[in-house]
Structure formats: structure tokens, C-alpha cells
Amino acid sequence: MEDTVLKAKQLTKYFYEPEKFQVLKQIDLEVKRGEFLSIVGKSGCGKSTLLYLLSTLDTDYEGEIDISGQRVTGLSQNELARFRNAHIGFVFQFHFLLPEFTALKNVMIPAQKLGKYSMSEIEDRAYTKLKQLDMHEYATKLTSKLSGGQQQRVAIARALINDPAIIMGDEPTGNLDSNNTKNVFEIFRELTSVQNQTIIAVTHDEEFAQNSDRVIEMKDGAIIGMTKKGIKV
Amino acid sequence: MALGVNIEIAKTHLLAKKRQTFVAMLGVTFGIGMYILMIGFMTGFNEFLEDTLLSSTPDVRIYNDIKTDYSHMLVNDFIDSTKEIAVVHHPRPKDINPNIKNANEIMSDLKRDKRVASVAPQLSTQVFYNNGPVQINGTLSGVNIIEEAKLSGLVDKMKTGKIENLLTQDNGILLGQGLANTLNVRIGDMVMLTSPKGTSMRFRVVGTFQFGMGAVDKIRSYVSVSKVQQLLGKDNQYITDIGLKLKDYNTSKAVAQEFSAKYGYKCDDWETSNSSAMASILIRNVMTIVVSLTLLLVAGFGIYNIMSMTIQNKLKDIAILKAQGFAGKDIRQIFLTESVIIGFLGATTGLMLGYALSTLVFNLPFPKSDMIAITHYPVTFHWYHYAFGLGFGMVTTFFAGLIPAMNASKVDPVVILRG
Numbered sequence: 001m002e003d004t005v006l007k008a009k010q011l012t013k014y015f016y017e018p019e020k021f022q023v024l025k026q027i028d029l030e031v032k033r034g035e036f037l038s039i040v041g042k043s044g045c046g047k048s049t050l051l052y053l054l055s056t057l058d059t060d061y062e063g064e065i066d067i068s069g070q071r072v073t074g075l076s077q078n079e080l081a082r083f084r085n086a087h088i089g090f091v092f093q094f095h096f097l098l099p100e101f102t103a104l105k106n107v108m109i110p111a112q113k114l115g116k117y118s119m120s121e122i123e124d125r126a127y128t129k130l131k132q133l134d135m136h137e138y139a140t141k142l143t144s145k146l147s148g149g150q151q152q153r154v155a156i157a158r159a160l161i162n163d164p165a166i167i168m169g170d171e172p173t174g175n176l177d178s179n180n181t182k183n184v185f186e187i188f189r190e191l192t193s194v195q196n197q198t199i200i201a202v203t204h205d206e207e208f209a210q211n212s213d214r215v216i217e218m219k220d221g222a223i224i225g226m227t228k229k230g231i232k233v
Numbered sequence: 234m235a236l237g238v239n240i241e242i243a244k245t246h247l248l249a250k251k252r253q254t255f256v257a258m259l260g261v262t263f264g265i266g267m268y269i270l271m272i273g274f275m276t277g278f279n280e281f282l283e284d285t286l287l288s289s290t291p292d293v294r295i296y297n298d299i300k301t302d303y304s305h306m307l308v309n310d311f312i313d314s315t316k317e318i319a320v321v322h323h324p325r326p327k328d329i330n331p332n333i334k335n336a337n338e339i340m341s342d343l344k345r346d347k348r349v350a351s352v353a354p355q356l357s358t359q360v361f362y363n364n365g366p367v368q369i370n371g372t373l374s375g376v377n378i379i380e381e382a383k384l385s386g387l388v389d390k391m392k393t394g395k396i397e398n399l400l401t402q403d404n405g406i407l408l409g410q411g412l413a414n415t416l417n418v419r420i421g422d423m424v425m426l427t428s429p430k431g432t433s434m435r436f437r438v439v440g441t442f443q444f445g446m447g448a449v450d451k452i453r454s455y456v457s458v459s460k461v462q463q464l465l466g467k468d469n470q471y472i473t474d475i476g477l478k479l480k481d482y483n484t485s486k487a488v489a490q491e492f493s494a495k496y497g498y499k500c501d502d503w504e505t506s507n508s509s510a511m512a513s514i515l516i517r518n519v520m521t522i523v524v525s526l527t528l529l530l531v532a533g534f535g536i537y538n539i540m541s542m543t544i545q546n547k548l549k550d551i552a553i554l555k556a557q558g559f560a561g562k563d564i565r566q567i568f569l570t571e572s573v574i575i576g577f578l579g580a581t582t583g584l585m586l587g588y589a590l591s592t593l594v595f596n597l598p599f600p601k602s603d604m605i606a607i608t609h610y611p612v613t614f615h616w617y618h619y620a621f622g623l624g625f626g627m628v629t630t631f632f633a634g635l636i637p638a639m640n641a642s643k644v645d646p647v648v649i650l651r652g
Contacts, residue, residue, distance in 0.1 A: 085558020096553040100249035112238035
């Protein structure tokens with residue numbers, strides 16, 4: 001299944017504060033279904049900016065983005081919100097769970113928003129996702145009571161709940177110790193190889209990047225290199 | 234489904250910060266509670282006052298307003314007014330009777346009018362009540378006591394004796410309670426009255442009344458019309474006032490104007506007769522509304538502050554919700570729901586607080602006084618005050634929550650998520 005899940009054409013973006021500055025320079029990118037893609041580069045190279053463009057959160061850019069065959073460039077904020085809900089999952093450096101809710105509820109909320117399944121089905125699915133990440137024992141715990149690694153696993157379960165086409169990770173292991181980093185990486189690996197999920201992750205972690213399917217290296221707003229399975233292309 | 238999850242998030246936020254929710258709610262509670270107490274107390278007092286005024290003054294009073302018309306003067310008979318101008322300093326009227334000339338005809342005409350509930354003739358005069366060597370100034374009203382009772386609710390205002398005694402006793406008199414106290418008389422005692430013309434008559438006290446207004450109770454007394462005619466040396470057609478009770482006292486003003494034009498006599502409605510009291514009622518109403526609205530607005534600002542702070546603390550949550558597919562309108566709905574829930578809880582508890590306080594005040598004994606005939610503080614419990622309090626509380630909190638909620642919906646997730 002080598003079909004394209006994400007296609008970006010001529011992506012260009014400027015920052016206007018404190019002065020006009022071109023962050024991204026005509027970036028072209030294609031991502032296949034089931035691919036595990038890492039984006040690396042020094043701070044300020046524009047890799048996070050690129051990720052936020054691809055995830056449709058940032059709409060202030062030039063160029064075109066298609067996700068799952070749908071043109072997302074030019075959609076309204078409300079349409080984009082619905083689109084993200086159904087097609088994109090997020091994992092951030094700082095897990096960003098809702099602290100007042102239980103782990104299970106945190107996983108359920110995006111599914112409730114989507115409204116595709118009944119309440120009991122959603123609860124079952126959320127529990128299954130938590131179990132997949134070995135977090136089912138903590139389902140009823142408030143997320144503010146969990147450790148960093150546990151929280152990140154709940155966040156991944158949450159990203160998976162609506163079976164998104166792509167999971168976007170902004171430094172998903174940036175705040176974790178080596179043991180937890182390894183855990184998260186293995187989860188991602190399994191998601192791509194077994195469940196054919198697509199992962200795009202921005203990372204500083206050399207080892208994490210080297211073990212992914214493809215690594216994109218960025219510098220000064222442009223892609224300067226691409227490594228596929230350890231081989232430069 | 235989507236609506237359900239928004240409300241669920243709002244509920245969880247409120248329950249997670251119970252103390253903060255409670256404080257925000259208390260602001261509204263006190264605002265609404267005080268509003269209910271104030272409006273109940275103020276309207277209670279106003280209604281009591283209006284009631285007292287209505288019972289001591291007829292809805293419409295027809296009387297002969299003495300005009301000083303000096304266009305016809307005797308001096309013109311003695312000079313040629315085309316050649317000479319006569320200047321008369323300080324002219325005086327001559328032999329003016331303040332009575333209504335065709336009283337019987339007017340009264341029978343009034344009785345046929347559909348808007349008029351009852352008609353009572355009256356003959357009022359200034360008198361002196363003799364208390365030993367001391368003379369007390371006052372007014373004597375000659376009335377048909379049965380008709381008069383329909384007008385003023387005198388039956389309910391009797392302290393001692395009965396109004397019917399005036400009919401059975403040949404020279405009976407009903408005294409204001411304050412007056413009776415001053416004269417130191419009670420039922421069965423005699424009082425001597427002197428008219429402005431110098432004639433005197435003795436009456437036997439058959440009852441005392443109290444309208445609850447010192448100004449009335451200390452000077453007024455009632456006897457039958459014929460006795461006053463006798464005292465003044467007038468014929469049995471001599472009437473100075475006609476009091477009217479209308480079926481709807483709110484139409485008094487219009488009816489008074491119409492009758493004035495029709496009969497050519499001065500007609501005063503009760504509001505004009507008591508214009509200063511009516512003005513104070515109006516001022517109290519305005520004051521009540523201003524203070525109440527201020528209280529509610531302060532509560533609204535409290536909610537605005539708390540919601541703004543909550544949203545500042547929740548920027549991360551808002552960003553993550555947006556990233557996960559919650560649109561701006563969902564975020565707005567979440568935070569608006571929170572403030573509306575606070576508003577609703579605050580307003581309902583406020584109504585309860587207001588009701589409790591009103592009941593408390595209502596049961597407080599009023600300091601005893603001869604001037605005002607009430608035993609406890611007057612407080613009203615009108616359902617529409619409560620409905621308005623609830624409605625206004627909800628509307629205020631809605632708008633107080635709307636601005637922070639709008640701001641929350643505009644949060645740019647990229648800025649927050651990138652740190």
C-alpha cells in the first residue's frame with residue numbers, strides 16, 4: 001500500500017514579528033501511508049513550523065496541502081477543526097492532557113466530539129486503546145496524578161482514538177527519559193508497521209530519528225537532506 | 234453528541250474548581266437576593282402608602298374652587314369706563330358660597346355613569362373642637378355615612394364603635410383617633426364644635442377611626458350632612474364636595490378631566506390630590522431600580538473577572554482542544570455554558586435568599602405609632618419580581634461570560650502549543 005496520504009506543494013511561510021522573515025522556502029513533501037517520518041534540524045530551522053502547517057493548525061502560508069486526498073488549503077477554521085478531529089492525531093512534547101479529567105475521559109473526548117459512535121462504544125474503544133498502550137490500569141485516574149511517561153502514553157491513546165490518517169508528533173519524546181523514549185518509539189513503530197498508521201514527528205533525538213523509516217533534515221527553512229532507512233537519497 | 238461533550242467539559246471545569254465556582258455564584262446570589270429584598274420592601278411600602286392615600290381620598294373629588302374673578306365691579310356702574318379708568322386696590326369677593334349649586338342633578342347624573350362605582354355627597358367646613366378653654370382647629374365632614382364608607386373603606390379603619398351609630402344617634406360624631414386622644418374623649422362623651430361663623434353645637438362621640446395618616450386622624454371628624462347644614466345655617470341642598478369611587482381607580486385622571494369639563498366644577502383625581510406622595514413613590518421606584526441594577530452589574534463584573542482568569546489558566550487546554558478538532562464555537566460554548574450555569578445557580582439561590590430575607594423583614598414588628606397604622610414592615614411577594622430577577626441574573630451572567638468566551642474561542646493554538 002504505497003498510496004500517498006499527505007502531499008505538500010511549494011509551502012512558503014513568513015514571520016512578520018519582529019521583522020519580515022521567511023521561515024519556510026517552497027517546501028515540497030509527500031508522505032506515504034504507513035510511513036514513519038522524522039523531521040530533524042537545528043532550532044529555528046522551521047521544522048516545527050512545517051509540522052504545524054501540515055497539521056492544519058496554522059493556516060497562514062502560501063502553497064497547497066492535501067491530506068487523504070482532500071485539499072485542506074483554503075478550508076474555513078470550523079471545517080479544519082472537523083477535519084483534524086477525524087483525520088489527525090496529536091502527540092506533543094508536554095503531553096497536554098486535560099488535568100481535571102480521568103485518563104479514560106481524556107481519550108474519549110475527541111471521539112465524543114466526532115460523534116461517530118455511541119457513548120458505550122466510545123468507552124470500549126478508549127479502553128481498548130489504553131490497553132494497547134498498557135495504560136488500562138490507570139483508566140480511572142485523574143491525569144494530573146500520572147507520571148510523565150504514563151501521561152505521554154495516554155496522550156498517544158488519545159491521538160489514536162478516531163483512527164486518524166496521520167499522527168503528528170512535536171518532540172513526542174522530548175520530555176521523557178531514555179526508557180520511556182524507547183517505549184514510545186516502539187509504540188510508534190508498531191503503529192506504522194502493524195496498523196499501517198502514518199507518523200510525522202519533529203524530533204531532536206538522533207537515535208529516534210535514525211530508527212524511523214525516513215528522516216528529513218531541514219536548515220534555514222529548506223529541506224537539505226533525506227535519509228531512507230539509513231541510506232541518503 | 235458534540236453539544237453533550239461541550240457541556241460535559243464545562244461541568245467538569247466547574248466541579249474541579251468548586252471554591253471558585255462557589256465564589257462566582259455567591260456574587261450573583263447576593264446581587265439577586267438584595268434585589269428581591271429591596272424591590273419587595275420598596276413596592277410593599279409604596280403599595281401601603283398608595284392604599285392609605287386611596288382610602289383617605291376619593292378617586293375623584295368634585296368641588297367648587299373659589300375663583301377670584303374681578304372683571305365685574307360695582308365701580309363701573311358709577312363711572313364712564315370709556316373715558317375714565319378706575320383702579321381698585323385690594324378687591325374682595327362678596328358673599329361667595331363654596332357650595333355646588335346643582336348638586337342633586339350632578340349626583341343623579343353621576344350615578345348613571347357606568348364607570349362610577351359610588352357617589353358620596355359631602356359638606357366640609359373648618360371647625361374648632363373645644364377642649365375646655367383650648368380650641369383645636371380641624372375639619373368637619375358632613376356625610377351620608379353609608380355612601381362615604383363605600384368610598385373610603387371607613388368600616389375597616391374604625392378603632393372603636395361602628396359607623397352605623399351615626400345614623401341611630403341623633404347628634405353622633407365619628408372622631409379621628411388622634412383627635413379623640415387630644416380631646417381626651419371616648420364613646421359616649423360629648424364634644425363641643427364651633428363653626429367659623431361662631432355657632433356652636435354639641436355632639437356625642439359614637440366611634441373613632443384611624444386611617445393611619447396623622448394628618449387626617451388628628452383633624453378630621455364625620456357627622457351627618459344635615460347636622461353640618463344646621464351648624465352653618467344652610468338649606469338642605471347645601472353640598473360642597475362630591476366624592477366618587479370609580480370601578481378602576483387608574484382611570485381617575487381622565488375621568489376627572491372629563492367631569493370637570495362637563496359640570497364646570499373643579500375635579501381632582503387622587504393622584505393630583507396627593508401629588509407630593511406620588512412623587513416620592515416615583516422617586517423610590519427609580520432608586521430601587523438603580524440600586525438593584527447596580528448590584529446585578531457588580532455581580533456580572535465578578536463573573537467576568539473569574540471567567541477571564543479561568544480562561545487565562547486554561548489556555549493550554551483550549552489549545553489542545555482546538556488541535557483535537559474543537560472549533561472556536563465549541564470553545565465559546567464551553568465557557569459560556571460555565572458562566573450561564575454559574576448565573577442560573579446564583580440567580581436561583583439568590584431568589585431563595587431574597588425570599589428568606591423578605592420573609593424575615595415582613596415578620597419584623599413595626600415600631601408602634603399613632604401616625605402610621607401598621608404592625609409589621611410592608612413587603613410584597615410578586616412573582617414577576619422573582620421572574621425578572623432570574624431573567625436579569627441570567628442575562629447579566631450571559632453577557633459577562635460572553636466576552637471572555639469570545640476571547641477564548643479566538644486563542645491561536647499554534648502560539649500556545651509551540652510555547
